[in-house]
Amino acid sequence: MLKRRILRVFLISLIVLLFIATGMTMFVIENVQKNFEAEQENYGRMVEQISNLYSQRMNSVAESYSIWSEFYSYVINPNKEFEQKYLDIDYFTKYGIDFVAVYNLDNFVYADSSDERILKYLKGLDVKNLKNEFHEYDLPKSFNFPIEYFVYSICKSSDVRRENPVGFFVVGNTYDLSDFFELRKLANSDVKFSETLPNRDSKMLNFAKTLKNSSGVTVGYLNFTATFSSYKYLIENIIVTVILFGAVFVIFITYVASYLSANLINPFSKIVYSIENGTVDNIEQYTQRPDEIGELSRTVKVYLNQREEINVYLKELESKNSSLRRLNEEVRMLLEKDQLTGLLTRFVFNSQIERLYVSSLADSMPLSVIMLDIDDFKKINDTHGHLKGDDVLRRVGSVILKNTRMSDFPIRIGGEEVLILLSQTELDGAFAIAERIRRKVKEEFHSDVVNVTISLGVTQLNGNDTIESLLKRVDDAVYTSKKNGKNQTTII
Numbered sequence: 001m002l003k004r005r006i007l008r009v010f011l012i013s014l015i016v017l018l019f020i021a022t023g024m025t026m027f028v029i030e031n032v033q034k035n036f037e038a039e040q041e042n043y044g045r046m047v048e049q050i051s052n053l054y055s056q057r058m059n060s061v062a063e064s065y066s067i068w069s070e071f072y073s074y075v076i077n078p079n080k081e082f083e084q085k086y087l088d089i090d091y092f093t094k095y096g097i098d099f100v101a102v103y104n105l106d107n108f109v110y111a112d113s114s115d116e117r118i119l120k121y122l123k124g125l126d127v128k129n130l131k132n133e134f135h136e137y138d139l140p141k142s143f144n145f146p147i148e149y150f151v152y153s154i155c156k157s158s159d160v161r162r163e164n165p166v167g168f169f170v171v172g173n174t175y176d177l178s179d180f181f182e183l184r185k186l187a188n189s190d191v192k193f194s195e196t197l198p199n200r201d202s203k204m205l206n207f208a209k210t211l212k213n214s215s216g217v218t219v220g221y222l223n224f225t226a227t228f229s230s231y232k233y234l235i236e237n238i239i240v241t242v243i244l245f246g247a248v249f250v251i252f253i254t255y256v257a258s259y260l261s262a263n264l265i266n267p268f269s270k271i272v273y274s275i276e277n278g279t280v281d282n283i284e285q286y287t288q289r290p291d292e293i294g295e296l297s298r299t300v301k302v303y304l305n306q307r308e309e310i311n312v313y314l315k316e317l318e319s320k321n322s323s324l325r326r327l328n329e330e331v332r333m334l335l336e337k338d339q340l341t342g343l344l345t346r347f348v349f350n351s352q353i354e355r356l357y358v359s360s361l362a363d364s365m366p367l368s369v370i371m372l373d374i375d376d377f378k379k380i381n382d383t384h385g386h387l388k389g390d391d392v393l394r395r396v397g398s399v400i401l402k403n404t405r406m407s408d409f410p411i412r413i414g415g416e417e418v419l420i421l422l423s424q425t426e427l428d429g430a431f432a433i434a435e436r437i438r439r440k441v442k443e444e445f446h447s448d449v450v451n452v453t454i455s456l457g458v459t460q461l462n463g464n465d466t467i468e469s470l471l472k473r474v475d476d477a478v479y480t481s482k483k484n485g486k487n488q489t490t491i492i
Contacts, residue, residue: 035272042275042303043205043226046187046303046306046307047224048207050186051183051209051222053310055150057095057096057097058096058149058171058172058173059135059150060095061097063152065169066152066153066154066155067156067159067162068157069158071154071169072156072157074086075109075154075166075167078102083112087100087110087112092171097171097173098172098173099111103127103167103170104127105166107127108127109167117140117142118174121147125170127168129214130151131153132151135151136148136149136212137211137219138213139211139219145193146219147173148172148211149171149173151170152168152169154168154169183224186306188226188303189225190224191222192223193220193223194223195220196221204227204228205228206223207223207225208222226299227299267283267293271296271297271300275304278304278307278308280301283297338412341393341394341396341397341398343397343410343418344409346412346413346414348409349409349411349419349421352421357470360461361461365423366424366426367421367422367424367460368422368425368460369419369430369470369471369474370419370433370437370458371420371457371478372417372418372434372437372438372478373416373417373478374392374393374396375453375455375482375486375487377392380450380452384449388450392450392452395445396416396418396454397410399440399444400437403440404433404437407422407423408422408423409421409422426460427458430458430460434489435489437454437456438489441453442487453487454487455482455487455489456477456481456490457476457479457481457490457491458489458490458491458492459474459477459492476492477491480492
């Protein structure tokens with residue numbers, strides 16, 4: 001009886017132990033799976049960021065070269081001297097660039113590469129398919145690995161909006177084993193290229209970067225894989241758990257509690273903490289271990305160090321971008337504001353006249369124009385000198401700015417001629433502004449050694465007008481004011 005009871009207790013205990021072992025096993029599997037999913041997500045972001053930064057060097061070179069004024073002049077008048085000095089491929093290789101090419105708006109101009117197949121490929125590119133800020137991958141028939149290139153339209157340095165390109169600049173990289181080796185070091189992963197999407201290994205960290213051509217068709221994939229060692233550790237832990245539970249229940253509970261805490265829970269907790277907070281101090285003690293935790297700790301340490309380097313690089317890049325934006329803003333201000341008179345420049349006129357013209361006709365809103373010219377300005381320069389002439393221009397500009405509205409566009413279009421665009425303003429209102437400016441200018445120079453007056457013309461856009469006819473009409477009005485004795489305003 002006692003033997004049976006012992007056997008029954010043993011069997012019950014064994015069943016309970018098996019259930020506990022199974023439960024613990026499932027719990028460990030679930031937690032490792034969650035850690036794997038989180039690590040898989042972090043791994044994908046890290047690899048994508050690294051691969052994008054790997055290509056960023058080419059993008060930066062293409063962007064800066066394409067707005068270089070001397071390069072702009074070269075596209076218009078190609079010459080061997082410029083090609084040998086600035087477009088030799090040996091110069092670009094330090095940026096990871098294997099080939100460069102130049103096209104005007106219609107045809108191929110120049111290309112350089114150490115690979116004859118690439119030169120043939122570049123000469124065959126259709127210029128009509130090129131466009132500004134273009135990035136693509138391709139897999140030509142004669143290549144085992146893909147090529148990557150960036151395209152930027154070639155403009156003057158002052159053409160910040162790239163509105164008047166004369167051609168296109170192409171830089172790119174032919175992927176080979178050296179590129180894969182470099183990416184392997186940067187991402188601490190195995191890197192391969194395949195034309196089809198590979199099957200994912202559930203026991204490895206996987207990331208497949210899709211490579212597409214200009215038509216949006218996928219030409220292949222860069223496949224990154226890295227070891228996630230917790231699966232191997234999980235299997236070993238399950239075996240130990242089952243054996244110890246079958247031998248001694250209490251000892252096993254005590255051992256497992258201390259073992260898991262010291263060798264799995266604490267290391268994983270510190271590894272997760274290090275990943276979340278970006279510090280390697282907590283896992284430094286585990287990097288010397290010869291087991292999977294040590295391997296994972298070393299991998300995380302490399303990842304965190306690389307992430308810190310990437311963050312520093314991104315901060316430097318953002319700082320440079322901020323400086324470039326400030327410089328662009330300063331250039332824009334210099335282009336928009338006349339330094340002598342404070343008035344707007346012809347640059348603003350060119351950018352605003354068509355917008356106001358189209359908006360006025362489309363919305364049936366009035367648009368009036370005032371043109372003014374300083375009377376006998378050449379005589380002032382000849383008699384009193386150019387310094388006095390500049391003083392007259394500066395003071396007349398000040399009067400105009402004080403007597404126009406924030407919505408108006410007072411533009412110095414040349415010499416002593418000023419054009420004022422008045423949106424949502426009828427002809428009578430424009431005439432009133434013109435007369436006020438004329439009187440204020442006369443008052444400004446009332447006690448001056450020079451008696452300065454201005455002649456003005458006023459007109460309003462009608463439905464049959466073109467921009468040219470509108471400007472001619474207001475110019476005719478100024479001419480009429482001059483002809484009829486000056487210092488007056490004429491409406492046409």
